[in-house]
Amino acid sequence: MADIVSERYALSLYEVAADEKKEKAYLDELTAVCEAFGREPDFLKMLMTPSIALEDKQKVLRAVFEGRIETYLLNFLMLITEKGRVGLIHSMREAYKEHYYFENGIVEVRAITAKPLSAALAEKLKAKMSAVTGKQVVLETSVDESILGGIVVKLGGEQFDTSLRTRLNEIAARLTNTIA
The missing domain is CATH 1.10.520.20 (N-terminal domain of the delta subunit of the F1F0-ATP synthase)
Structure with missing residues (x-):
């Protein structure tokens, strides 16, 4: 900001x-x-x-x-x-x-994946995010191999994390809590 x-x-x-x-x-x-x-x-x-x-x-x-x-x-x-x-x-x-x-009804969406997003998947994600937001979507993609798989989507101040790394960390935390 x-x-x-x-x-x-x-x-x-x-x-x-x-x-x-x-x-x-x-x-x-x-x-x-x-x-x-x-x-x-x-x-x-x-x-x-x-x-x-x-x-x-x-x-x-x-x-x-x-x-x-x-x-x-x-x-x-x-x-x-x-x-x-x-x-x-x-x-x-x-x-x-x-x-x-803001004036033109555009929203910026950032997608982080473990491997480059194909053009078809990028278009599908843009269409989905456009349907969710009701706005035209400008999609910025980046690659972060450390997420292992899945996708992290950042929209405004929100983040939707379905990455494999996050899921594995959640499982590890549950196992640690169960054992402790």
Whole structure:
């Protein structure tokens, strides 16, 4: 969950995007910007360094992003750099995404399996979760061999764990309680 400062900046950006009817485009571009900062952490550090002049930071932002992202998004990056908030860009993106998903009836579901989920099973899980939630599902899958089998599904703040590892741990706990 993003902090209140990140949420306010994200909501302001979302309102601009909504006025332009480009909410998804802004989300995609903001995600790309965050990925760029993730790949080049020194770039983000430079933008947060107080000893570097704001004008120099803005020149670099223009050189890197001008013509590649929406003008308002570039202005947003320059504003949060000026206000010393650029370090919160990742949580701002998360808050923007949460707002976008809420407004568009989308829910993010995370599925963890012991082996990669086939495309057919992923689609089946998406359909099932969509029926359960009544929302469009964005499915994120990952592999964790330590669960041995089954699936762990995370939806919002809830987790549904039908993994073999959990079942074995439950059996072991019952046996320990029975013997003790």
